[in-house]
Amino acid sequence: MADEGAPSWEEVARTHGRFLYTVAYRLTGNDDDAQDLVQDVLLRVRKGLESYRPGSLEGWLSRITTNAFLDDVRRRRRRPVDLFSDEPDRVVPPTPAADVALEAEVLPDDVQSALRRLPADYRSAVVLSDVVGLTYQEISDALSVPVGTVRSRLHRGRAMLRRALG
Amino acid sequence: MSSASDGHLGDLLSALLDRELSPAEEVSARRHLETCAFCTTELSEVETARSWVRGLPAVDPPFGFLERLTLDAGRLGLPRSSTRRRVGVAALAASAAAGVALLGLAPPREAPVSPSVARLVEAHATGASAEGDPVSRLAPLGVPVSLRR
Numbered sequence: 001m002a003d004e005g006a007p008s009w010e011e012v013a014r015t016h017g018r019f020l021y022t023v024a025y026r027l028t029g030n031d032d033d034a035q036d037l038v039q040d041v042l043l044r045v046r047k048g049l050e051s052y053r054p055g056s057l058e059g060w061l062s063r064i065t066t067n068a069f070l071d072d073v074r075r076r077r078r079r080p081v082d083l084f085s086d087e088p089d090r091v092v093p094p095t096p097a098a099d100v101a102l103e104a105e106v107l108p109d110d111v112q113s114a115l116r117r118l119p120a121d122y123r124s125a126v127v128l129s130d131v132v133g134l135t136y137q138e139i140s141d142a143l144s145v146p147v148g149t150v151r152s153r154l155h156r157g158r159a160m161l162r163r164a165l166g
Numbered sequence: 167m168s169s170a171s172d173g174h175l176g177d178l179l180s181a182l183l184d185r186e187l188s189p190a191e192e193v194s195a196r197r198h199l200e201t202c203a204f205c206t207t208e209l210s211e212v213e214t215a216r217s218w219v220r221g222l223p224a225v226d227p228p229f230g231f232l233e234r235l236t237l238d239a240g241r242l243g244l245p246r247s248s249t250r251r252r253v254g255v256a257a258l259a260a261s262a263a264a265g266v267a268l269l270g271l272a273p274p275r276e277a278p279v280s281p282s283v284a285r286l287v288e289a290h291a292t293g294a295s296a297e298g299d300p301v302s303r304l305a306p307l308g309v310p311v312s313l314r315r
Contacts, residue, residue, distance in 0.1 A: 013232050013236040014232070019224070021231075026225070035231060038227070038231075108223060111221075112222065115219065130216055131219060136184070136186045151177045152177045154184075155177035155179065155181075158180060158219075159208070161219070165218065
């Protein structure tokens with residue numbers, strides 16, 4: 001049973017669909033997986049599987065989305081033959097090394113591609129912080145890890161992105 | 167990348183950037199930065215990476231995707247996989263016509279055409295011949311006939 005005050009999944013899809021899709025896309029890196037992820041999130045919302053605490057609706061949705069994403073990553077890792085691995089180099093060709101370090105020349109597609117190649121745990125921290133805008137404590141709550149772990153994953157993720165993009 | 171264990175600030179740099187340090191930690195970190203070029207460079211690098219991600223635009227879902235999900239109240243419990251999702255989306259599309267009016271998401275209706283297209287086709291087929299107008303010569307004669315009712 002859904003929590004008191006929790007939004008309906010129809011409301012989530014209609015009012016926050018674009019936000020939800022953006023988070024899903026930044027986590028998964030492609031349209032097909034983003035659509036699957038959004039569908040999974042709406043299913044969880046609809047079934048009342050995720051407890052809702054009045055507050056930031058987008059923070060709540062981000063938490064559900066990220067956990068659904070990480071659940072899926074873990075499921076895929078367990079498969080003996082995995083055609084859709086989260087291992088980035090098997091899915092997305094590496095971004096060509098940038099020979100110029102001008103920030104203006106880094107395109108969104110390059111950033112998304114580099115983001116896609118981060119380990120899923122780092123990627124989740126980066127997306128929750130820099131796409132969604134959650135605080136470290138909120139990310140810690142969302143991922144059920146200590147704040148120190150959030151800080152470490154975020155910093156490592158950013159450092160890897162910087163190296164990947166020149 | 168540095169770490170606190172090697173005498174540098176490490177992940178405290180991201181925390182500094184995100185204003186996630188306590189006042190005392192921040193003072194200490196800034197004091198370290200005054201004399202450490204290594205950490206200053208690293209701070210600049212993670213700040214750049216942060217700005218790249220923050221600068222990413224919102225992503226629009228494929229046309230009709232959210233509407234199809236919204237319209238379906240009964241079939242959303244589909245297992246996750248691309249194949250299953252495609253089947254599910256096809257099923258969702260089938261139920262869309264019924265649900266669309268309820269949610270007020272109906273696309274604008276096309277204005278009725280008068281005379282109807284079917285009547286125009288029929289009239290054209292009746293008057294067409296192989297030696298007729300240039301347009302008729304481009305189409306096989308049998309096609310318009312097959313549209314007759």
